[in-house]
Amino acid sequence: MMNKVLEKKEHYTILFDFYEKLLTEKQREYFKSYYFDDLSLAEIANINSVSRNAVFDGLKKICELLDYYEENLKLVFKYEKMNNLIRKYENDSNLKIKQIIEEIKNIE
Numbered sequence: 001m002m003n004k005v006l007e008k009k010e011h012y013t014i015l016f017d018f019y020e021k022l023l024t025e026k027q028r029e030y031f032k033s034y035y036f037d038d039l040s041l042a043e044i045a046n047i048n049s050v051s052r053n054a055v056f057d058g059l060k061k062i063c064e065l066l067d068y069y070e071e072n073l074k075l076v077f078k079y080e081k082m083n084n085l086i087r088k089y090e091n092d093s094n095l096k097i098k099q100i101i102e103e104i105k106n107i108e
Contacts, residue, residue: 009035015066018075023062030058 013035020028026048033039033047034055041059045052070076082104090101 012063012066014076015070018079019066019069019073022069023065027058027062027065030055031062034059 012031016023016031016035023031029048030044033044034041039047041052041055044055048055086101086104089097092098092101
């Protein structure tokens, strides 16, 4: 059970890294408080003067949004696929391939 919780937390923190700017400021605050600062729902509710249930519903909506963004934009999927290709070819002896890999690594 603990593994599922950690997998879920990792999943959403990765999605947050990619899609944070698409969330509202309040959504970012709730997410960071819960997933990064490890605050409880009650603590977040107290800080924001809302009910615990409002925080719960807000976090649920945020996770649904993050999943929706990934489902449609696939930025995490593409990033992981690109990194797999880099790892596969980064030690290749072909100089042209090495140059291409370095160019890809330097893309921001």
